[in-house]
Amino acid sequence: MLGEGALEMVDSAEKELSLQPPFRTELLRSVSGPAGESPLIPLLPATYRSRFTVRLVSADVHAFLQSELDLSRLNRIHKWLWMVGLPSSPRSLHVQRLKGREIVLAEQLDLHLVWSPTRVFIKPLPRFLLSARFWQRDLCPHYQLYQSAFGFLLSYVALVEREVDYQMAVGLGLLPAEITWPGWLSLVEEIVYNSSVAQSYLSNPSSYPSSESHVPVNPRFYYGELRLGRLNWIYRLGLGQPRGYMSRCTTYGAFIRDNINSLITLFAYTTIVLSAMQVGLSTAFLQDSYSFGMASYVFTLFAILAPLSAIVAIIFIFLVIFVFNLMRTLRVRKKRRQQGAGV
Structure with a gap:
C-alpha cells in the first residue's frame, strides 16, 4: 500500500x-x-x-x-x-x-x-x-x-x-x-x-x-x-504457490491423471534402462566390470526409490492443494455469511 x-x-x-x-x-x-x-x-x-x-x-x-x-x-x-x-x-x-x-x-x-x-x-x-x-x-x-x-x-x-x-x-x-x-x-x-x-x-x-x-x-x-x-x-x-500461475487441472481427477502419466513415463524409462543393464551384465565384456556393476546397483536402487518418492510427492502436493482450496472455500464462505448470505 x-x-x-x-x-x-x-x-x-x-x-x-x-x-x-x-x-x-x-x-x-x-x-x-x-x-x-x-x-x-x-x-x-x-x-x-x-x-x-x-x-x-x-x-x-x-x-x-x-x-x-x-x-x-x-x-x-x-x-x-x-x-x-x-x-x-x-x-x-x-x-x-x-x-x-x-x-x-x-x-x-x-x-x-x-x-x-x-x-x-x-x-x-x-x-x-x-x-x-x-x-x-x-x-x-x-x-x-x-x-x-x-x-x-x-x-x-x-x-x-x-x-x-x-x-x-x-x-x-x-x-x-x-x-x-x-x-x-x-x-x-x-x-x-x-x-x-x-x-x-x-x-x-x-x-x-x-x-x-x-x-x-x-x-x-x-x-x-x-x-x-x-x-x-x-x-x-x-513464490511458493502450488497452483502456479494458472493451473491446467480444474479437478482433482485431472491433477492425478496428469501426474500419473508422468509417473508411467518415468517407470517405462527405468524399465528400459534396467533391461539394458541386465543384458549388459550377461555379456562377458561387462560381467566383470566393477564400474558397470556399481552403476547397475545404483540405478537399481534409483528404480526402486524414485517411483515411491514420486508417489509420495504427488500425494503431498495433492494434500497441500486440497487444504489450500478448503481453507479458501471456508474463508469465502465466512465472508459471505458476514454479508448476510445463507451459505
Missing part, C-alpha cells in the same frame, strides 16, 4: 506528465443527446467480478478499471519474464494459427498473450479503449491505468497487421464488429505516427530502461507472448 506522501507524488507526476489520448479518431458510432455525443452501444459492461463478488460498473468506474487493467501478477515477477517470453512485439493473429495455437478469449488482462503448446489466451479489445473521450476522462488522469491500457492497445497494433488478422479478430469477437478495416488502418496510423513511444515499442519493446518511470507502457508489454508452463514454475518455485 502506498502512503499518502507516495500517492501525492504519483498524482503530481501524473499532472506533470499531462498524458494525452493516443488517438483522436472516434471509430465507434455515436448518437446526439442532451449531454452531447454518446456512444450508440455502451462502452462499459454492466457488472464485473471482484473477489467473488459481482459489482456494478457504473457504481465505481475507477475501481472497475483497476480490476480490468490489473497486471500486478506479472509485474510481481517482471525480473523473471526474460525466461518466459521474447522481448519483442507479439506475433499477429494468423501467425498464432500457423503455430497451431487455438485462440481462446480471456477477459483477464494478465492472461493476455499467455500461451501453451496448443492455445493462446487473448483478451478482446474493450470498446472503451477505442473512445478518445473515455481516454481523456478516465485514463489520462491515472498514470498506471494509462500504462496498462496503452500497452494493451499497442499489442493489438501488432496482433492485427493484415486484413486477414482483422477478419479473424472480428470473427472471434476480439474487435467490435462495427470497426471497419479502413477505420482500423486509420486508427493504427494515428497511434503510430503521433507517438514516438508507439514507434519505439513496436520496433523494440524492451528498449526502455527499467528505471524509466515516465514511459507510458506497462513493463509487462516489454514482452510479447508469455509461456504458461514457465509462469507456473516461477510461481511454484519462486
Whole structure:
C-alpha cells in the first residue's frame, strides 16, 4: 500500500506528465443527446467480478478499471519474464494459427498473450479503449491505468497487421464488429505516427530502461507472448504457490491423471534402462566390470526409490492443494455469511 506522501507524488507526476489520448479518431458510432455525443452501444459492461463478488460498473468506474487493467501478477515477477517470453512485439493473429495455437478469449488482462503448446489466451479489445473521450476522462488522469491500457492497445497494433488478422479478430469477437478495416488502418496510423513511444515499442519493446518511470507502457508489454508452463514454475518455485500461475487441472481427477502419466513415463524409462543393464551384465565384456556393476546397483536402487518418492510427492502436493482450496472455500464462505448470505 502506498502512503499518502507516495500517492501525492504519483498524482503530481501524473499532472506533470499531462498524458494525452493516443488517438483522436472516434471509430465507434455515436448518437446526439442532451449531454452531447454518446456512444450508440455502451462502452462499459454492466457488472464485473471482484473477489467473488459481482459489482456494478457504473457504481465505481475507477475501481472497475483497476480490476480490468490489473497486471500486478506479472509485474510481481517482471525480473523473471526474460525466461518466459521474447522481448519483442507479439506475433499477429494468423501467425498464432500457423503455430497451431487455438485462440481462446480471456477477459483477464494478465492472461493476455499467455500461451501453451496448443492455445493462446487473448483478451478482446474493450470498446472503451477505442473512445478518445473515455481516454481523456478516465485514463489520462491515472498514470498506471494509462500504462496498462496503452500497452494493451499497442499489442493489438501488432496482433492485427493484415486484413486477414482483422477478419479473424472480428470473427472471434476480439474487435467490435462495427470497426471497419479502413477505420482500423486509420486508427493504427494515428497511434503510430503521433507517438514516438508507439514507434519505439513496436520496433523494440524492451528498449526502455527499467528505471524509466515516465514511459507510458506497462513493463509487462516489454514482452510479447508469455509461456504458461514457465509462469507456473516461477510461481511454484519462486513464490511458493502450488497452483502456479494458472493451473491446467480444474479437478482433482485431472491433477492425478496428469501426474500419473508422468509417473508411467518415468517407470517405462527405468524399465528400459534396467533391461539394458541386465543384458549388459550377461555379456562377458561387462560381467566383470566393477564400474558397470556399481552403476547397475545404483540405478537399481534409483528404480526402486524414485517411483515411491514420486508417489509420495504427488500425494503431498495433492494434500497441500486440497487444504489450500478448503481453507479458501471456508474463508469465502465466512465472508459471505458476514454479508448476510445463507451459505
